[in-house]
Structures are given as C-alpha cells and as structure tokens.
Amino acid sequence: MKKRVTLKQIAKELEVSVSTVSKALKNSEEISRDTKDKIQAFAKLYNYRPNNIALSLKNKNTKNIGVIIPDIVHHFFTTVFRGIEQYAGQKGYNVMICVSDESFEKEVLNMELLANGSVDGFILSLSAETQERNDYNHIKEVLDQGIPVVLFDRVSKDVLCDKVVLNDQEIAYEAVTSMIRSGKTKIALVTTENYFNVSSDRAQGFEKAIRDANLAFDESLILTLPYQSEDDELIRNFFERNTIDAVLCVNEIFAIKCMDVVQRQGKRVPEDISFIGFTNGILSKYSAPRLSTVAQHGERMGETAAKLLIDRIENDVDDNFRTEVISGTLIQRDSTTN
Amino acid sequence: MKKRVTLKQIAKELEVSVSTVSKALKNSEEISRDTKDKIQAFAKLYNYRPNNIALSLKNKNTKNIGVIIPDIVHHFFTTVFRGIEQYAGQKGYNVMICVSDESFEKEVLNMELLANGSVDGFILSLSAETQERNDYNHIKEVLDQGIPVVLFDRVSKDVLCDKVVLNDQEIAYEAVTSMIRSGKTKIALVTTENYFNVSSDRAQGFEKAIRDANLAFDESLILTLPYQSEDDELIRNFFERNTIDAVLCVNEIFAIKCMDVVQRQGKRVPEDISFIGFTNGILSKYSAPRLSTVAQHGERMGETAAKLLIDRIENDVDDNFRTEVISGTLIQRDSTTN
DNA sequence: TATCAACACGAAAACGGTTTCGTAACTATA
DNA sequence: TATAGTTACGAAACCGTTTTCGTGTTGATA
DSSP states (O other): OOOOOOHHHHHHHHTSOHHHHHHHHTTOTTSOHHHHHHHHHHHHHTTOOOOHHHHHHHHTOOSEEEEEESOSSOHHHHHHHHHHHHHHHHTTOEEEEEEOTTOHHHHHHHHHHHHTTTOSEEEEOOOHHHHHHTOOHHHHHHHHTTOOEEEESSOOTTSOSEEEEEOHHHHHHHHHHHHHHTTOOSEEEEEOOTTSHHHHHHHHHHHHHHHHTTOOOOGGGEEEOOTTOOOOHHHHHHHHHSOOSEEEESSHHHHHHHHHHHHHTTOOTTTTOEEEEEOOOHHHHHSSSOOEEEEOOHHHHHHHHHHHHHHHHHSOOOSOOOEEEEOOEEEOOTTSOO | OOOOOOHHHHHHHHTSOHHHHHHHHTTOTTSOHHHHHHHHHHHHHTTOOOOHHHHHHHHTOOSEEEEEESOSSOHHHHHHHHHHHHHHHHTTOEEEEEEOTTOHHHHHHHHHHHHTTTOSEEEEOOOHHHHHHTOOHHHHHHHHTTOOEEEESSOOTTSOSEEEEEOHHHHHHHHHHHHHHTTOOSEEEEEOOTTSHHHHHHHHHHHHHHHHTTOOOOGGGEEEOOTTOOOOHHHHHHHHHSOOSEEEESSHHHHHHHHHHHHHTTOOTTTTOEEEEEOOOHHHHHSSSOOEEEEOOHHHHHHHHHHHHHHHHHSOOOSOOOEEEEOOEEEOOTTSOO
C-alpha cells in the first residue's frame, strides 16, 4: 500500500523547497528548466496529484455542488439529476446528493451539513413538508451566507433566488384544451394537495381551459389524492360517483392507476375516457394503452439549473435573480383521441 | 450578507487566542467556566459551525463516500442508492455520486477525481464497457492507496475487495423451475452480452434448471440483445422463429418489450407464454399483465454495501474481503400461471 | 518565605497546498 | 571595479481547524 505522495515528500526527496516543487509542477517561469524536468519526472513517477481538500481550503471553493431532492427512486428527479451531473461534470464540478425524503427536517439537516464548507452552491427541489409548512429559513440563511441556491420544479415565490420551472399552467391548459377539441366535455383533474406549487399551477391551467371553452367548471370533478398512497379506494369511488370522459393527472402514477381502475370498471380508454398525465417516464411508454403525457424535459431543467448555479458561483453577480421557464411538450399517445 | 464566522474571528473579537476558543467550544476542562460561557454564547449568537474542509484536512477523513454507477435514470440503481444514502447518512457520511454512463473512460475519470482526497471510500457498480474490457487497474490503484472499495451487483472476481451481489444463479434457477413446474417446456432466455457477470450467472441458473428437469437445452432459445436498444426487430424475429411457452428475461424492460411483441402477435400471457423478469420496478407492477419478477432488494444491497464500506473505513481491518450475497425473491404476479 | 501544584490560557505545529516577497549568486553595464 | 539587473530558489504567510506543550499567575504547603 503506497499512500499518495505530497509536495513535502517530493521536496524532501529532491532536496528542494516545497515552494519550488509547487512552482515546478505548475511550469512556472521562475524555475530553471533542469529543476523543472527533475521535479516533473519525479512527480509523474510517483503519480502525484494535488490534494483536493487542501486546494479547497486554500482557494475557498470546493468545486462541489449540493443537490437536494425529495426522492431518488423517481423518474423525473433522476432525469433532472442527470442533466445537472452532465453539465456540472463538464464544468469541473462534482455533485453531492442528499435525499430529503419529503421531510422538512431532513432537508434542513442536509443543507446545514453541506453548507459548512462542503459545497459551493445548492440545487434543490422543495420537499412536500417544506412546501406545506411554508418555512424557508434554512434556504434564506444559506443564501445570506453568500452561498448561491437554485430552486427547480418545486419552488416558492417566498425565496429570492434563481429558479427553473415548467410552464405548468400553460401546458396544463394546452393538455385540457386538446381533450376538449377532441370532443370531451366532462373533464376531471386528479391532483395532489395545493401546497405544491406545481399542482396549484396545473389546476389553474385546468380551470382556465375549461372556462375558456365555455364548459361548466365543476369543483367536484377534482380529486385530491394523498401524495404517496397505496390505497385505490378513493379513485374507485371518484370514478363511480361521477361521469367523466377525460382526465388530467398531475403525474404519471396517478394516471396509470386511474386508467387501471377505469378499465376494470369496463370503460374503454380513450374512447370512453381520455387520459393525460405529467412526466414522460418509463411507465407512460409501456402502459396499456400507452399514456399521452406532458414531457417535462427534466434533463434540460437540470442542465439549466446547473448553468444558473455555476454562473452565479463563478461570477458573483448582481441580485437580479432569474427564473428560467422550460416549456413542457404534450406527447400524444394512445390514451387520448384526436 | 454575513459570511460564516471562524475561530479566528471569534478569538479576535473576544480577545482570546484561537486555541482557547477551540477548546471552549469543545467544553474542555482546561478553560474556566466564565470564559467558556462567554465564548459559547458568542458562538451561538453568530451561529458558528466548524468548517468541514478544514476538519477534513486536519483529520484526514472527509466523511464522504463516492458512489459510481452506470446510470441514474434506472430503478435498480436508484434503489441501491437509496439504501446507501440512508445507511451512510445515519452514520454521518455524505454521498458524492458520479455516473459513468456505461463508459470506461468516465468511470476512470470519476474515480481519479474523487480519489484525490474527496472521499474516504467508494461504492461502485462496473460500467458495461469496463466489464467488456476487463480492465480494473483504476480500481486496483485506488485500493492500493488504501482507499476501500465495495463493488455491488456488477462485480468482477479479478478485483479483490468487498462485494455485494445477488444470488443470480440460484434465483434464476428458481424462476425457471417454477415455470417448468407449471407445465412449461419450451423456455427461452432473453439476456445481454455475457461480459456482464449478472447475465452469465443468470444464464447458468437458467441452463441448470432446464437440464435438471431433463428438458432439452436449446441454445437457439437464447436471445442476446444489445444492452440499450430501441429496436424491437430482433425480438419480433425471435418470437416468430421459435415456439416458446415461457421466457426468463434478465431485466424488466426486456420482459415488458417481449410481452408487448408477443401479445401483438396474438398470444396470451400467461396462458400461451409465461414471463418472468428481473428488477421489481415500477414497470412490473403496472404492466399488463402485471409482471412476475425477481425482486433484487436494491435497498438492502445498498445498505449492505454501505455497511461493509464504512466498517472498513473506520476499522482499517485485515485483508479478509467479504462477499455478501443478497437473496432475490421471486414475486408471482399475472404473467405466470401456477 | 521559598517551593510546588493547579489552573487557565497562549504559542506553535500540523494537515497539503499556493503565492508573495526576499535574497544570494551571477551576469552585464558603465 | 562598483552598481544594477537577472535568475533561481527559499521562507513564510495563509486557508480553518485541533492538539501538544509551554508558561505566567495564583494559592497552598512546609
């Protein structure tokens, strides 16, 4: 087992000073050709690599960015993460990732942990609990210490920083409108609690599309499901109680579950009921029938978030916070008619 | 914007020395009650937190572990990651994650990057290219520097370190046997290239089950697909050319795709053809019909890997490398008869 | 009153680098 | 030959901690 070699060891071995070694390895003009050759050869031989930790301490930057997301076994978040990782890697940054598990406490803990010098900035998507409590002091504190933060997808207008979001309202509007155009009139929304900004935005787009088409807006056609529930009873009741011929779901799983329930009740998709979901994940592609859905372009979101963050890390810019809006794409597959 | 406060600043402000501050904050007996009270109060007021980087440099440990996986938008890997993250977090470790993208070069680069002091150890699953090239020098070098590595799932017997694997051969044997018991005799295997240890292990279990049942082992009933192909032509041909009444697939996607192809060809699942896949992911649960599959217990694998790694980091133990075997579970759903 | 602990604190080294500045030795100039 | 300017290197500070060791002051003891 050979430990990594340090400047000091090289210096000692070659009987020069540490500073000379450091300069020689940086090919400084200050050092003579001979000495540089000798030192560089030695360093190469022993496979010298500067210690990142020491560099971080000296330079006051870590070349790390911290990503905090609510869940990791999750198509959308991993997609975003891939975008982040790619852009960051290409800019020489590493990524530390923490999972908040939808818990406020874990989100706070993770931020505090990483904020103690481990990262140069954060990219995060708020946990469910954080959005519910509406408490963003942990984020404000980090920002206040001069550590930049970029929020994506699950954001809050109460925190001033760069953000990347989907045009949720518009794309929901477009999805619903497309179903209306194909002749549907009794349109339901299956959503989560409104403290999720994305859910409330999508709900607004949903409502606006219905009103703009001069259809009756019926509150009872909105089903609010607990975020992660394994119980399908609510869904069954909902579709038994109401006559519905089209559904917008705020995520993929809800859509798949609803399609399943409805098909078991003997209805045909899309002839009797159309479905559009959010998240163009693996489920949508392989479900029966294949689910029409809104692609959120997670990778692009991630890349954009990373770009905003690194920009701010490297050029400590002004206080003009930017919000980048990613346009969703409506993908028509077999759960809708046209 | 208030920057984080350092020991030095506290010391200056309170007109004591840095060492006194350090000791006072650790509640050292050496410091008088009065001084400690004063310093602790001040530190609390200014929300002092020790700088992780400085601590890392001093202590020669980072409390970070590096995870390198081939893909992140991937149910199994994210599941493992969740297990790692949970166990590590609970032990006070953070996780840095890099994606090799199935590329040898990226795997090497990522390891080198993190090995320069950024992490105390690695958990990794070999990229496809690495397994194909059979080149593990990057891993051996890291090990040689005294940085522990734990390999999971995609491992190689050519590298000596702790490992966590599935009992691939046995569980494949069990899966095939269960289909034989239900009366199937023409059983196919849909797999990837054999340089994946998991694929070859599963193939062995497959073959053994067939031979043990005194069925004819027919090489032509093995379909080898490129790892990530979007082209279903190979699959269609395969099922047209051969009469098959049961299929074992080495992953979820292959199974779903094959089921789809077969159903379009007018066959019924499971009456005409049974299917069993690997990876108890979201697809298996929601496919039509629901897919019988081998649960790999990714979370447990991740937790086990993290435990092995942290054990080795904290107690620089002997050279008795351990291989933990996780037992897969065969989950019978609707794509098999019984 | 000289001696010795105990107490409370500070100085300095160390972790592994980078960088500024100082300087000895040599060369070139007048 | 005295002076100035290069050249090639080393010393030291610094990043933010921890920790060992040294030391001035106090109080107790003989």
